[in-house]
Amino acid sequence: MEEFASATIVIPARNERGNIEPAVLRIPDFCSDIEIIFIEGHSQDGTFEEMERVKQAYPSKDIKVMRQPGKGKADAVFTAFDAARGDVLIILDADLTMPPEQIPKFVEALREGKGEFVNGSRLVYPMDDGAMRFLNLIANKIFSYLFSWLLNQRYTDTLCGTKVLRRSDYQRLKAGKAYFGDFDPFGDFDLIFGASKLNLKTVDLPIRYAARTYGETQISRFRHGWMLLKMVAFAFFKIKAI
Numbered sequence: 001m002e003e004f005a006s007a008t009i010v011i012p013a014r015n016e017r018g019n020i021e022p023a024v025l026r027i028p029d030f031c032s033d034i035e036i037i038f039i040e041g042h043s044q045d046g047t048f049e050e051m052e053r054v055k056q057a058y059p060s061k062d063i064k065v066m067r068q069p070g071k072g073k074a075d076a077v078f079t080a081f082d083a084a085r086g087d088v089l090i091i092l093d094a095d096l097t098m099p100p101e102q103i104p105k106f107v108e109a110l111r112e113g114k115g116e117f118v119n120g121s122r123l124v125y126p127m128d129d130g131a132m133r134f135l136n137l138i139a140n141k142i143f144s145y146l147f148s149w150l151l152n153q154r155y156t157d158t159l160c161g162t163k164v165l166r167r168s169d170y171q172r173l174k175a176g177k178a179y180f181g182d183f184d185p186f187g188d189f190d191l192i193f194g195a196s197k198l199n200l201k202t203v204d205l206p207i208r209y210a211a212r213t214y215g216e217t218q219i220s221r222f223r224h225g226w227m228l229l230k231m232v233a234f235a236f237f238k239i240k241a242i
Helices: 017-026 047-057 073-083 100-111 134-151 167-175 188-197 221-240
Strands: 007-013 034-040 062-067 088-091 117-121 163-166 202-206
Touching (some): 034 073, 100 117, 117 188
Parallel strands (some): 007 034, 034 062
Antiparallel strands (some): 117 163
């Protein structure tokens, strides 16, 4: 069983002021050295200022606060990954719909060799009422099927924000990222395609998806749905048509 000396939890956030302190308080002590990186993305509700306050309020925790230089979740995640020092990299969405208390089982799956790329899945266990709109649920199932077919790898949920991998594997993935280009505003597919290209052992880990308690979703079902359709077409010609 592999042991990890350190871990970095990356929390991208836009207009999530009310979730910043709860995120810190709810992250379990699953590792002796945990780095938390909050990366803020052009918020209008004082999220960045709340990050700074929380950092000062919990000096015993290794909390870093950053502002992303560009736009979109992918830019935020990869900017924070580049600044991370942990052996293991973990993405935690700031809406806390993936309860932070479930993080240890992702690290455990990596430690026990169940997977080298651990992908959260919201579509296995029953979820809280109102946690996901019906059309979003159907779309998620369809896209999971399409990307499973494209990659010859079963995914039950490609759009769950929580993904975990070794920093060393991220560095390898980053080196080959140009192969797929900068077409993914979310970052999920950059990681999924990169893991597939590196032949990383992938495992879906079911989570209990919760309803958000603060703020509103940043996802537009139609605009982002159209983006996802374009990604499917791009991936088909990049992967299946060669």
